[in-house]
Amino acid sequence: MTTDQVYDRLRSIGCSVETSDALAPIVAELSDRKREAFFLWACGMSEREVEKETGLSDTTIHRLVKQMREKI
Numbered sequence: 001m002t003t004d005q006v007y008d009r010l011r012s013i014g015c016s017v018e019t020s021d022a023l024a025p026i027v028a029e030l031s032d033r034k035r036e037a038f039f040l041w042a043c044g045m046s047e048r049e050v051e052k053e054t055g056l057s058d059t060t061i062h063r064l065v066k067q068m069r070e071k072i
Contacts, residue, residue, distance in 0.1 A: 001035060003028040013043055022072050034064055041065055 001009075007024040015023070027038055037054045041047065047061045054061075 001028055001032075006035070009039065010042075013039070015042070019072060023068065026068070026071050030064075034060070037061055038064060038068060 003024045006028045007020050010020040010023055010027070011017070027035055030038065033054055033056060037050050037056055037060075040050045040053055041061070041064075045053065047058065047065060050056070050061050051058050056064075
């Protein structure tokens with residue numbers, strides 16, 4: 001997924017222009033599974049729900065969320 005595609009998806013879920021500008025290049029670098037996990041979380045799923053949906057570990061999800069919070 002390109003940075004522009006990620007930006008468009010962020011805007012479509014209600015992120016502000018500023019937040020989308022900051023996050024798009026970071027999220028674009030993630031693997032497909034981690035990117036999908038991020039979007040599920042950003043759309044309101046709990047970390048536990050994201051774990052079940054994606055099959056990623058709780059540690060991975062927690063680190064991903066923490067990383068995104070620190071970078072914005």
